[in-house]
Amino acid sequence: MKLVHLVPALKAGGAIQALRGLMNRLDDMQHTVLALDGAVRGDVLVSLLRTGARVLRAPDHVQVRDAVDAADVVLVHYYNHPLLLRLLAAGLTQARWVVWYQVLGRGLPQVFYPDRLDEGVWCVFTAAPQKTWGRPGPVIPGMVDSAFFDLARVPHAGLVIDYIGSANVAKLHPGSIRFLSPLQGEGLRIRFHGGPLGDAMREDLARAANARCFEIGGFAQDVPGLLATSDIFITPMAPESYASSDLSLQEAMHAGLPSVVLGENGSADMITHGHDGLVVQTGAAFTAALQRLCDDAALRHRLGQAARATAVSRFDPVRNAARMRDVLAARAKTPRSDFGFASKPDLKPAVVYLMSQGWVEAGAVAAVSGWSAGRRSDLERFAIGLSKVGAQVEGGLIHWRNTFPDDVVLRWMTGVWMHAAGDNETAKAEFAAAGEPDATAGGGQHR
DSSP: OEEEEEESOBOSSHHHHHHHHHHHHOTTSEEEEEESSSOBOHHHHHHHHTTTOEEEESOOHHHHHHHHHHOSEEEEEEOOOHHHHHHHTSOOOOBOEEEEEOSOOEETTEEOOGGGSOTTOEEEESSOOSSOOSSOOOBOOOOOOGGGTTOOOOOOSSEEEEEESOOSTTTBOTTHHHHHTTOOOTTEEEEEESSOOOHHHHHHHHHOTTGGGEEEESSOSOHHHHHHTOSEEEEEBOTTOOOOSOHHHHHHHHTTOOEEEESSSGGGGGOOBTTTBEEESSHHHHHHHHHHHHHOHHHHHHHHHHHHHHHHHHSOHHHHHHHHHHHHHHHHTSOOBOOOSOSOTTOOHHHHHHHHTTOOHHHHHHHHHHHTTTOOHHHHHHHHHOOHHHHHSTTSHHHHHHHOTTOHHHHHHHHHHHHHTTOHHHHHHHHHHTTOTTTTSSTTTTO
């Protein structure tokens, strides 16, 4: 089978880990990877090339068309990324499309739209979606490396708590350091691996009573080595987290670690409270659950063993890769179809952005078309209503503005959001780029 993988970017993260995990277990297929963003992490590219895959970075329209035409199946590794959504809205040639959603999809900026696609497009989810569509697809989580199976424990002094994952506002709860600061235990070490902390978290760390216990590291390179010297794994999810089958949590479960998850969905759905981990909904409960685990070695052992059993039964990559193989093989026997996300191939970036956020095409076209005539209230309300996550993280307004800086409506909406957030200097620059140099002068002048 000739399988084309359509991915937004070759960067570190769960989507590319899922891609590599799948390719390694479907090694009898011919894999072509179309990476829309030309930027790349060298180790990611090398790991893909070692599988024997053909990798095209920033392919042009002809390369995309030729690869899609030659494919038996096209697997879209989906999360909201401007280059991916713009391509999918561009009237691509017919293909046997399968969309594998790599995000939870329950809130902006990472939402689902399977009900908008052509009936021939098949959908697969990494976690159960919140709403049920008329044609729901199977849930096949991302797949971890076999290095985490039966991971040998390495003796170490003290008690080690680990967080591995992004430190951005869409993943890590902003109160995480505060929730961890009351913890006590002999030889306690709390390790963060996910890049630098934000300003507010650094301030919390400076005030923490147990600040000496924290070790803030960069992105983890040897995750098996880290988990082999760990005792407890934590996932304090941001309130607007769109994580689905969190691979770091899967890895910790395969390694036999007890986990404490803060949050109500996504990663929390992977744990059965009291059986293979602890799931809580408040910062105080998170602190209490962790202290309980720190004080009770028998509980850590029991939950860790159950976590490994859950990982083997629910997150077995061999079994899940076989399930994906069955989906792809079945799709290969069906007719090609349009993708169907948009009815016109030449939509402006601002229109596609709004559609990626759940707007219907007609409404998005009308709002963007009305902007130059001064009809801006709907766009203004939408921009002002965006949270920091909805505006600032991947797939959000500012990501789209940075990708398409010549789109004046995206620039204007960014100015509206910045003005509402109190950043008047940036807002003024954005309004000027949109042809409105005096738009921050007073209330109502963005309209």
